[in-house]
Amino acid sequence: MKNSACAGARRRAAAGIAGAAILLSGCSTAPAAGPPSDSTTTTAAASPDPTSTSSPSPTPTPEPPRPSGWLEEITGDVGRLAILGDSFAAGEGADDYQPAVSGVRDSCHRSLHPAAAELFAPQNIANLACSRATTGHLTAQQRLAVTDSGAGPNTDPGTVPAQLEQLRGFEPTLVVLSVGGNNLDFAGILQACLLETTPCSDDPQLAAHAAEQLSALEADLVDAYAGVAAAVSAPVLVLPYPQLFDEPDGDCGRLSTAEQRFGRDLINDLNAVIRSAVDSSSAPNIYYVDAVEQALAGHGACSPEPFVHAADVSGLLKAADSFTANQELLHPTSAGYRAMTAELVHWAAEHPVPQ
Structure with a gap:
């Protein structure tokens, strides 16, 4: 049953997501490895607006x-829940990160609180997703990012094995998968909105490149879904990217109304490609959670009460000083992942039992 960005675009010397931090300056802000430990799930509190003169209401x-x-x-x-894919699967932005590499603080940012995690006992969850992962990292090892800004040029942050390799032996009863955005370098496109003289919304070359990369993505996604479906017998729930704006x-801030649109x-458009790839898949256990x-x-x-790590002045200062804060920008907060989980539950209530 089937249910109902751009790789390499305008890359800059600075990390794409750092450009997105500046891009969103002036927006409101609210306060993401192997299977997690038995820690009890907690929800991070939202950060109050530091410019407010009255007592702030919590998000x-x-x-x-x-x-x-x-x-x-x-x-x-x-x-037993297996979580595969990129930062939006790993729980980037929800804090309580567990190491993908034993004893090392790494860039995977596998949180205890990603979408769907609240529905399972912590000891029965294998969060194998990793920030910056592409479709290729389901079947190939991923080199991690350097998390220490003071590290020397020869620092090797290490690698993590292919996610499907890590999955062997776990035998999940449910798989959650989110992947594809990093194939398109979505953050790099947002950075172009800031750095180019021409607004990104009026740049025909940028739009054409995005369309080209999106059209190439579907085949990669179909292959990725086939690989996951062949590795497990459990239902595989493909999560779209939540609308951030x-x-x-x-x-x-510096993002115009046209650029937000x-x-x-x-x-x-990215979600439309993901849905089409699910519809094109011949695997019987792949589902799109619209x-x-x-x-x-x-x-x-x-918004005044965001469930997304946006960036006001305080957030930008933190991002400039902290690898973690920088990487969390434009990802859901713990409240955002809880909202995603709630929608997953609503979807399941309205669909037949997977066969």
């Missing part, structure tokens, strides 16, 4: 989702 946190429908059966005492009603369209697309609606990066 609301969605209620803990409860499994329903077939998901209630599959998440029982013996339910609400419909704009004005400029957001450009970002919205890019995410929508409900997650709007999980952050009303709480986007430029």
